[in-house]
Amino acid sequence: xxxxxxxxxxxxxxxxxxxxxxxxxxxxxxxxxxxxxxxxxxxxxxxxxxxxxxxxxxxxxxxxxxxxxxxxxxxxxxxxxxxxxxxxxxxxxxxxxxxxxxxxxxxxxxxxxxxxxxxxxxxxxxxxxxxxxxxxxxxxxxxxxxxxxxxxxxxxxxxxxxxxxxxxxxxxxxxxxxxxxx
Amino acid sequence: xxxxxxxxxxxxxxxxxxxxxxxxxxxxxxxxxxxxxxxxxxxxxxxxxxxxxxxxxxxxxxxxxxxxxxxxxxxxxxxxxxxxxxxxxxxxxxxxxxxxxxxxxxxxxxxxxxxxxxxxxxxxxxxxxxxxxxxxxxxxxxxxxxxxxxxxxxxxxxxxxxxxxxxxxxxxxxxxxxxxxxxxxxxxxxxxxxxxxxxxxxxxxxxxxxxxxxxxxxxxxxxxxxxxxxxx
Numbered sequence: 001x002x003x004x005x006x007x008x009x010x011x012x013x014x015x016x017x018x019x020x021x022x023x024x025x026x027x028x029x030x031x032x033x034x035x036x037x038x039x040x041x042x043x044x045x046x047x048x049x050x051x052x053x054x055x056x057x058x059x060x061x062x063x064x065x066x067x068x069x070x071x072x073x074x075x076x077x078x079x080x081x082x083x084x085x086x087x088x089x090x091x092x093x094x095x096x097x098x099x100x101x102x103x104x105x106x107x108x109x110x111x112x113x114x115x116x117x118x119x120x121x122x123x124x125x126x127x128x129x130x131x132x133x134x135x136x137x138x139x140x141x142x143x144x145x146x147x148x149x150x151x152x153x154x155x156x157x158x159x160x161x162x163x164x165x166x167x168x169x170x171x172x173x174x175x176x177x178x179x180x181x182x
Numbered sequence: 183x184x185x186x187x188x189x190x191x192x193x194x195x196x197x198x199x200x201x202x203x204x205x206x207x208x209x210x211x212x213x214x215x216x217x218x219x220x221x222x223x224x225x226x227x228x229x230x231x232x233x234x235x236x237x238x239x240x241x242x243x244x245x246x247x248x249x250x251x252x253x254x255x256x257x258x259x260x261x262x263x264x265x266x267x268x269x270x271x272x273x274x275x276x277x278x279x280x281x282x283x284x285x286x287x288x289x290x291x292x293x294x295x296x297x298x299x300x301x302x303x304x305x306x307x308x309x310x311x312x313x314x315x316x317x318x319x320x321x322x323x324x325x326x327x328x329x330x331x332x333x334x335x336x337x338x339x340x341x342x343x344x345x346x347x348x349x350x351x352x353x354x355x356x357x358x359x360x361x362x363x364x365x366x367x368x369x370x371x372x373x374x375x376x377x378x379x380x381x382x383x384x385x386x387x388x389x390x391x392x393x394x395x396x397x398x399x400x401x402x403x404x405x406x407x408x409x410x411x412x413x414x
Binding site: 022025026029033034035037038039041042043047050051054055058059062063072073074076077080081084088089092125127128142143145146147149150151152170171174175177178181 | 236237
């Protein structure tokens, strides 16, 4: 559709990495590095820390490539999971302090813009069609959590909603998304 | 309609992937994932469902330095990957059964071991959780006078509590405190005041009140425990 780039074979790339082929790892980095950094940057909200995370993620991908199990998901998904969870782990323990510094979140420049990437909503991924069926606030809960790495409390403040409401929205949204995607 | 139990499990898995679990819930989840295949399946399914949302984060070209840094790390790994250490590590069996953070943690652990200068490291201790045997910390002793405690992740420590580090040799009467450690931070301890390190020496981290155990002996639950293994 709107993707002129030849599809990158993530699975074969991981197989080559498992064989010790560094060119495969470099190809992966060249192909996906900017997107991985973008994902990490949105969550940790710091350029240097985001690069640390991509560094660690690439090393882990290299070392663990042989353990990738295609029965559990796609190779691309595995790579993103490693990166996202590294980023989420990094912010998890500093969150309590982050939450207390009210001004900090609103001042974070990357925080608001991203969700306006309207083009992406016309993408083929079914998750976007399912998200469109949610009410605006529950939809934002899911996106702030997954894309921005926000805690319940951060989302509550961003949306001006009670914490309990945000938690309920997330639970209900997950159920609705699961059913929509089934 | 799913039964309530499945529903709760699936929500937990979804929130794990979203990243909205608290530090405590997350830590409990990591432990559970190593032993609960249905939960792991639920997590895998959420990873797949939500993956395409990563496209909402605008790509950011890495700095020119980053690939160089990665290459240096790869070179270090390559230069220091003696097969006997890999075998030693595999024999421990800790590679198996770890997933996600556990998986990542084991990679860091291997990284730590591979990048440690082999000729000087005499003892290594892997501190694991008592229940799930998930590796949480590594103790490296580069000589008999200094040890370093290296985190493999960040542990959730409840408010008002602290992690206290202890050791006990086989012939010692009681454990000795090596101080309070911060979750996710390395900690170096000089061992001058203690007898030299010995094989099988016990190391543990217990959960104590902030400020440490009031009695000078461990009083709280053991969070991580391991014994010194002589390397090489």
